[in-house]
Amino acid sequence: MTDGRISIEQLTGWLLEFARLVTEHRDELTTLDAAIGDADHGTNMERGMSAVVLGLGGDTVGALCKQAGMTLVSTVGGASGPLYGTFLLRFGSSAGDATELSAAQFAAAMRAGLDGIVSRGKAEREDKTMFDALAPAVEALEAGAGGSLVEALRAAAEAADKGRDATVEMLARKGRASYLGERSIGHQDPGATSAALLVRAAATTLA
Amino acid sequence: MTDGRISIEQLTGWLLEFARLVTEHRDELTTLDAAIGDADHGTNMERGMSAVVLGLGGDTVGALCKQAGMTLVSTVGGASGPLYGTFLLRFGSSAGDATELSAAQFAAAMRAGLDGIVSRGKAEREDKTMFDALAPAVEALEAGAGGSLVEALRAAAEAADKGRDATVEMLARKGRASYLGERSIGHQDPGATSAALLVRAAATTLA
Amino acid sequence: MNKLINDPADVVAEALLGIEAAHPDLRVDHQHKIVYRGDAPRRGKVGLISGGGSGHEPLHGGFVGPGMLDAACCGEVFTSPVPEQMLEATKAVDGGAGVLHIVKNYTGDVMNFEMAAELAAETGVEVLSVVTDDDVAVQDSTWTAGRRGVGATVLLEKIAGAAAEQERTLKEVADVAREVNANARSMGIALTSCTVPANGKPTFELGDSEMEVGVGIHGEPGRRRVPLAPAREIADLLLEPILADLPFSRGDRVITFVNGLGGTPLIELYLMYNEVAKILSAHGIETARSLVGPYITSLDMAGCSVTLLRASDELLQLWDAPVRTPALRWGI
Amino acid sequence: MNKLINDPADVVAEALLGIEAAHPDLRVDHQHKIVYRGDAPRRGKVGLISGGGSGHEPLHGGFVGPGMLDAACCGEVFTSPVPEQMLEATKAVDGGAGVLHIVKNYTGDVMNFEMAAELAAETGVEVLSVVTDDDVAVQDSTWTAGRRGVGATVLLEKIAGAAAEQERTLKEVADVAREVNANARSMGIALTSCTVPANGKPTFELGDSEMEVGVGIHGEPGRRRVPLAPAREIADLLLEPILADLPFSRGDRVITFVNGLGGTPLIELYLMYNEVAKILSAHGIETARSLVGPYITSLDMAGCSVTLLRASDELLQLWDAPVRTPALRWGI
């Protein structure tokens, strides 16, 4: 990742695009959650991201993302509110006062966000959560350190989609889906699905 | 009505046949009641007539029918319990200590029963109740005074069926169906339907 | 049929076993299907009896206890009890001051209670009857069975119960009861049918975006079927005929009762209560007391009814008096 | 969708307006969606806060009042409230003796309450948390989210509320609360799905003769789907894992709680209570107190849950202590 830096406007665009995708896929997210959860993931994410969009702003990447994270924490509730909220708060902390991010800084911020999710929710690989879409994406970004940003983001989006698809066969061990035991197998995780949208939004807006 | 007298065994058979018909038509009666009432007329009548069957007995027509009437009053409830119960109680009073009935006595007892229904429920012609099937039947019996019992009973059964069918077009003014106002039109009255069964049972057992 | 039952024929008998087991201070006569206040008869107190078809729980068995009913006679589902039950209960709760029968205005209920009262008279117990007929959905006319008794019955049983507890005379208790009925109006709406256990299927079919306006509590179809509307329009639809009928006037103090029909959850009833409260305050009618919940139900029917009772200070005092029953309890 | 609502997005806010209008002795903070006891904070009394997603009414808002909760934080339907709400409520009800958070064990609830407790710690209010996890339908394992908090929450809020009313210390109240949770087990069954207003259709589809065994209170599918069974078999299905889990033993005294999930009428709950009572007495387990009704619901879901709490004399005394809330009231 040597070409290009990511501006604060692009990061703003990323969150806007994620909000758009969440609204576009709201019913799909809720339907996935109906199958193995409580049928609110699309509503939750749309409520949160609409509020984020209304409050977007900040002079630094840190301020932008912390503001967005706080908004998620204080409007979403449920499991996804603290998790996505913590993701953005840690992302913002990692980026700090920067007004643009190098590809490497972006990857590091994504890693920090992912670590935040893990420290809040204790998810591990193959627990069938958003982690399973986000973690491969972050790894792809880190692995792409030597190539182009466009390439790295495309690889991340592909990794996230693959990770999301892989949740279908997993037996849930975190969140509501874990109550279903074996019956959780065969269903795609809603949080992994929204996480893949977050990465896809990055691929279309940041390069 | 000069031929034949009606024995106590025949009257017992009448009530047995009515019970059988009620069970056979239970779901139909309940479905009719669902349309313009509370979906229990078949259940009510079956519960009552099953109890009547279990307790059938008595040395006189009066005793037989009063016993049956009391059983209906004390097992059916709702509107049909007191009404059919009163019908049989008054029928029994009219017949008194007789151990068999002439056709004229039978007609008189039926009239007494019908009067009982009216004094309990205040139904008038075309209120869309059991009265509208029973009244024409009683009139046919009375009119048939000069002919054969078989003929009179057949005419009564036909009159009851016609009266029952005529309830379809009536606007209910008594019982639950009256709550529906105009919406009661187009539906056959469940009580008139069971009353027609009572008369049909007479036609097949008493001659 | 998605019901927690065994044999449909045993629903009432088995529910009574449950009531007995859950409420040690009630007594249940299983043969006659009567729920008694544990300490009935009370010497010198007017005995209060109600009853009717089952399927409206907690009405009436859930309203038996100090400050309310002395006995509830339980019929089959949606079928009035038989005279024998009311006769038995009347004899059992008479403490020498006479017995009041509280009857909802349905042909079956009225006839069966009437027969019971006739029989009770022969045993020497003094009986008066009060018939509730508060449902404005039904045209009141001498040519029909008249209005149905619905939500007012709950308020009446509480208020008459308090009057009886004060050892008022039978006539006085009956007068208070009639005052409640005369000042109460109700109207109901269904979003689904109910399913009578013995019938096994919904009494009527209602599409996902339809409702029945002006329903009673027996799954009878209502006065008309209209497209489903938002809660605020439903509140209008329910209150307009209620307010016009008494009529209620600016400055009236009322007890406002938003009742669930059995399948509607409390969150929706509170939401409806909000809509009702807004309309009342726009009309300058003051809610002095309120009641929100499923108190007179129609099996599993989704929907609600609204009852307004114009209440004098005396009725409010009686409403506030202590009551201790399974479904209504305060002050003790 | 057969619901009494306006815009699905406004259901919680509008229900809170209704709760406020219907219960003058409660106070509602509409901005934060918090229901407060009117006289909170009480000096010297431990403040009791609960909350969670809405759609479980009367839980939790209906349990606010003397002898029970000081505040309830209402999330969106089936969505845990956000930390800001619990932080606000914690500050508002602290009377100097600290605040207890009562949290049902769901990932979202636990995380949001945790964040609130962290924030509250910074403001200097002493906070302890108790997590309920009484649902035996879920395998308890360090590898899963653990068991859900269901019916025990109701009993715990009552009992801990009574302990707080006695001005016990925060630690003592938390200990009582944990004792309740440790001695309570629950299991639920659904005969229909619920419909989340914002989703507009049933969360799962269930045939007319099927049931979901081991459901929680959020419309999550249960552990397994089986053919519909008579109430007596359902009672067996519910009690067997409950009794085996603690385990409950001959001679134990329990509070027996048969809970309706929102769409099931009371007559069926009493019928179920009878079946439960029969099984308990066959096992020599004595029901010291009982509770029958819809207290922790899942919107309009038909079905029920059973909770058994093994209760010491002390817990029973706390259960019997006066309580005055919209949904549970006795003694005052």
Ligand SMILES: Nc1ncnc2c1ncn2[C@@H]1O[C@H](COP(=O)(O)OP(=O)(O)O)[C@@H](O)[C@H]1O
């Ligand atoms: N402990 C956890 N760690 C990471 N992700 C989790 C965890 N628990 C749940 N999730 C994610 O949250 C998603 C559900 O979010 P949502 O439906 O909004 O919240 P809730 O489960 O509270 O209704 C799941 O699909 C899963 O991806």
Ligand SMILES: Nc1ncnc2c1ncn2[C@@H]1O[C@H](COP(=O)(O)OP(=O)(O)O)[C@@H](O)[C@H]1O
């Ligand atoms: N006042 C009345 N006089 C005569 N028959 C009546 C009267 N009211 C109702 N009925 C009859 O009773 C029938 C309903 O009986 P049933 O369904 O058993 O009782 P309920 O209406 O109490 O549920 C009606 O179809 C009608 O024929």
Ligand SMILES: [Mg+2]
């Ligand atoms: Mg969810």
Ligand SMILES: [Mg+2]
């Ligand atoms: Mg009927």
Ligand SMILES: [Mg+2]
């Ligand atoms: Mg009936």
Ligand SMILES: [Mg+2]
């Ligand atoms: Mg949720």
